[in-house]
Amino acid sequence: xxxxxxxxxxxxxxRQGRLRPPIPATSRLELPLVVLAGLALLLWPAHPQLAAFxxxxxxxxxxxxxxxxxxxxxxxxxxxxxxxxMAMLGAWSYVLFKAAFVxxxxxxxxxxxxxAPVLLxxxxxxxxxxxxxxxxxxxWLTNMALLVLLGLSGGALARGADAGAALLLxxxxxxxLLLTAQRSVQEVIRRQTRRGAWTDLESGPRDPLTGxxxxxxxxxxxxxxxxxPGGVSVAVVRIDHAQRLxxxxxxxxxxxxxxxxxxxxxxxxxxxxxVGRLSGRQFIxxxxxxxARAGRAACERLxxxxxxxxxxxxxxSISVGLTDVQDTPETTLGHAEQALNxxxxxxxxxxxxxxxxxxxxxxx
Numbered sequence: 001x002x003x004x005x006x007x008x009x010x011x012x013x014x015r016q017g018r019l020r021p022p023i024p025a026t027s028r029l030e031l032p033l034v035v036l037a038g039l040a041l042l043l044w045p046a047h048p049q050l051a052a053f054x055x056x057x058x059x060x061x062x063x064x065x066x067x068x069x070x071x072x073x074x075x076x077x078x079x080x081x082x083x084x085x086m087a088m089l090g091a092w093s094y095v096l097f098k099a100a101f102v103x104x105x106x107x108x109x110x111x112x113x114x115x116a117p118v119l120l121x122x123x124x125x126x127x128x129x130x131x132x133x134x135x136x137x138x139x140w141l142t143n144m145a146l147l148v149l150l151g152l153s154g155g156a157l158a159r160g161a162d163a164g165a166a167l168l169l170x171x172x173x174x175x176x177l178l179l180t181a182q183r184s185v186q187e188v189i190r191r192q193t194r195r196g197a198w199t200d201l202e203s204g205p206r207d208p209l210t211g212x213x214x215x216x217x218x219x220x221x222x223x224x225x226x227x228x229p230g231g232v233s234v235a236v237v238r239i240d241h242a243q244r245l246x247x248x249x250x251x252x253x254x255x256x257x258x259x260x261x262x263x264x265x266x267x268x269x270x271x272x273x274x275v276g277r278l279s280g281r282q283f284i285x286x287x288x289x290x291x292a293r294a295g296r297a298a299c300e301r302l303x304x305x306x307x308x309x310x311x312x313x314x315x316x317s318i319s320v321g322l323t324d325v326q327d328t329p330e331t332t333l334g335h336a337e338q339a340l341n342x343x344x345x346x347x348x349x350x351x352x353x354x355x356x357x358x359x360x361x362x363x364x
Contacts, residue, residue, distance in 0.1 A: 053098060088125070091121075100152060103155045108160050146172060205217055209277075213277070215278050225325050233292060234332050235320050235322045236278065236333065237265070238281055239261055262283065269285070319351075320350070338354060
């Protein structure tokens with residue numbers, strides 16, 4: 001009755017009679033790869049002095065890494081985080097001490113051949129910081145390792161090993177490029193994760209003039225946001241005096257003006273905010289802000305930025321109606337458009353918060 005899952009004898013430690021934790025996929029892959037890497041380094045033709053170094057250092061490193069991988073898999077009573085730290089420190093110690101041994105102990109003509117096989121592992125170690133260490137620890141260890149390599153480059157130059165120094169500097173430059181790319185990818189992933197339901201806004205139909213998401217896509221996104229409305233404000237933006245400008249300048253100018261305002265809004269929004277086009281001269285903004293006051297401040301900045309970007313002798317202006325996300329897209333847009341109509345019924349070039357969005361902000 002209670003045997004929901006069957007236990008095999010192999011899943012128990014033979015003497016302790018307790019469940020053995022499953023081996024993580026990363027540990028199953030890392031351990032054989034580490035062993036193969038160590039064997040490759042042992043079999044790599046090397047300078048006699050370097051071979052003597054490897055006969056002592058490599059078995060110690062392989063033993064440490066194998067022990068730490070077993071600990072990460074749960075076979076040893078050692079915290080996983082501590083196992084990861086010790087594995088990374090051991091690997092870096094081997095690489096940096098071996099590079100220092102080459103720079104300090106081998107003739108200048110033999111340094112490039114001796115450095116090449118060990119420096120190949122520097123980028124791999126830098127990348128492994130991402131899943132082995134916390135961000136703070138990864139930055140600290142990365143900076144320390146790169147500083148040591150830079151110091152070794154100076155030492156090689158001081159000993160007249162120009163080729164060895166050049167190799168070390170090239171590795172440093174390559175590592176800098178790798179770290180820049182890695183951090184860019186992490187930032188993109190972070191932004192996409194924070195946007196959540198807004199990914200539909202970017203993948204849906206687009207307005208042909210501005211390239212922004214159209215009204216149907218915006219309404220679908222608002223429908224998803226209604227399930228978790230906290231921390232999001234919605235603003236409807238309208239170009240002021242659109243009818244008069246179209247009568248004076250023509251429809252072609254208004255198309256250029258609309259595209260110009262759209263570009264300005266996109267350029268000024270933060271990465272976590274999004275903009276779409278509702279109708280001919282109206283846009284919608286989705287703002288990640290804690291409350292309506294912060295949303296109003298963001299809209300005021302956008303309003304001033306649009307007014308500071310003239311086009312063909314015209315200083316455009318916008319009016320903004322701001323609200324919180326409501327239970328339906330129609331209600332949300334209705335509140336924002338009502339606030340916008342309150343602006344345009346009197347003056348223009350202002351930001352108005354709808355009454356249901358933030359009753360405490362109306363007094364301000």
